[in-house]
Amino acid sequence: MKVILVPKFSCSVSAGFPSPADDFIDEEIDLLKKLIEQPSSTFLARVVGMSQINVGLFPGDLLIVERHLEPKNGSLVIAALDGELTCKTIDTERQLLLPANDAMRPIPVGNSELVIEGVVRRWIRCHVPLS
Template structure:
């Protein structure tokens, strides 16, 4: 596995250094001559756009998709939800984070954890898609 080091998060939308090398599970010290450019996390995730919002996830139904309880998800309301997308929705006024499956004339909301059965959306149900999940963010430090 390799990662791209973006730098420490700064307050106020400051631009952070993006290093041009990848770190293969080691502890090298990023040198200033490897800085490719400066980026802003709010620009990278398009957080300041009026159609984008951040939501905190509670529960373990989406852990198979890499979304864990306590994670933040960045959601785009402007995207049309398609088959296979992870969405934030209200099912009968209850907010949920699920994978959307569209089959001919049916809609199914599925979890990414086998402990939770799929939810078939019936004609009598009210489903409102609040947006498509674009990114998830997880804290790895001690709280």
């Protein structure tokens, strides 16, 4: 796997009032090591649809999904429900897949074939599309 190091500035960036700029590069960071704990059990998936907008997931976001994590009640998961993939919060107590959009209904999984493909640990938002 090719490693690409990206410079990290030593200063923080204010999301409130601006602070004086600091041009000093503190270190270089391997983003894969920061974002992916176990590459051999991790996959990426692109979001389509609006079922997770209330948790801040939007179409085009890139999910980092880890197969080695045990899904727990309330985990955001990639699930294969009767062979179709979906990204939902799992409610193990009520056996539901929950959307995070008030316009959509929970999906009962009691009589369906459900396979949890992985747990969403992180996601990446692309504010300006890559050209």
